[in-house]
Amino acid sequence: xxxxxxxxxxxxxxxxxxxxxxxxxxxxxxxxxxxxxxxxxxxxxxxxxxxxxxxxxxxxxxxxxxxxxxxxxxxxxxxxxxxx
Amino acid sequence: xxxxxxxxxxxxxxxxxxxxxxxxxxxxxxxxxxxxxxxxxxxxxxxxxxxxxxxxxxxxxxxxxxxxxxxxxxxxxxxxxxxxxxxxxxxxxxxxxxxxxxxxxxxxxxxxxxxxxxxxxxxxxxxxxxxxxxxxxxxxxxxxxxxxxxxxxxxxxxxxxxxxxxxxxxxxxxxxxxxxxxxxxxxxxxxxxxxxxxxxxxxxxxxxx
Numbered sequence: 135x136x137x138x139x140x141x142x143x144x145x146x147x148x149x150x151x152x153x154x155x156x157x158x159x160x161x162x163x164x165x166x167x168x169x170x171x172x173x174x175x176x177x178x179x180x181x182x183x184x185x186x187x188x189x190x191x192x193x194x195x196x197x198x199x200x201x202x203x204x205x206x207x208x209x210x211x212x213x214x215x216x217x218x
Numbered sequence: 219x220x221x222x223x224x225x226x227x228x229x230x231x232x233x234x235x236x237x238x239x240x241x242x243x244x245x246x247x248x249x250x251x252x253x254x255x256x257x258x259x260x261x262x263x264x265x266x267x268x269x270x271x272x273x274x275x276x277x278x279x280x281x282x283x284x285x286x287x288x289x290x291x292x293x294x295x296x297x298x299x300x301x302x303x304x305x306x307x308x309x310x311x312x313x314x315x316x317x318x319x320x321x322x323x324x325x326x327x328x329x330x331x332x333x334x335x336x337x338x339x340x341x342x343x344x345x346x347x348x349x350x351x352x353x354x355x356x357x358x359x360x361x362x363x364x365x366x367x368x369x370x371x372x373x374x375x376x377x378x379x380x381x382x383x384x385x386x387x388x389x390x391x392x393x394x395x396x397x398x399x400x401x402x403x404x405x406x407x408x409x410x411x412x413x414x415x416x417x418x419x420x421x422x423x424x425x426x427x
Contacts, residue, residue: 167289168289168290168291168292168302169288169289169290169302169305170289170290170292170301170302170304170305170345171302171304171345171346172345173292173294173300173344173345174347174348174363175295176296176342176348176360176362176363178348179348179349179360179363179364181364181365182364182365186364188364188365188366189365189366190365191365199365202365203362203365203367203382203383204382204383204386206365206366206367206372206382207367207381207382207383207386207387207390208386208390209372210367210371210372210377210380210381210382210387210390211390211393212377213393213394213397
């Protein structure tokens, strides 16, 4: 009985693993086939001076850069721009 | 962050080509190369004319990357497909593989009639040092490293062209379609959100009295 139960568990786990999405992000530096130069990360650059209106984030901090980009994206959302 | 994507709203695009102009100006793209273009169907037919702006769609499983014989393509952490021009041999395989016709080839250069491939970079530059002159000369401006979005999307006057994190622009588009109650057929609303019937429309928003 126990081997059958273990087999069923194995099949279940294999089944739900097969339904998962293949990882498609964060491949750049580990891209095995890519032969060229390594690229930098956008958040490693310092923000522009205020008059260039590039927003602000902490240099080297991915999260703060992503937050800045998200705010920028919401600028494309006229319903939010108008009603909030 | 998810993946950087473009989405063009066919109900809003007015074929002004502002995105094409913004791209050429921002990246100083040479003559004969159009990283972005506006495609119109049923041109001149009243009520049936639709336009969308097309460039590299930064595919999650990019065919250009799969066929490149010198493996000059890579994907950044935020899902932008870029390439190293120092490796590109201008063979043109990526052009045949791309379903959007995104790869462009300048008509003058080291390889005679077909130079090194040039395409939309999602305004993310290339593998040279970020915001350097070398990067600008080869790939154009790196707006992402400036905390900005692609010039074409930010310049779009009707906000037909959306660019950015796929999750965020999908939310913007979904809310827009719900408010106006139409215009999702092209993008397979029924497949994504509806009952699965072809051409299914989103529910009508409740009217305020």
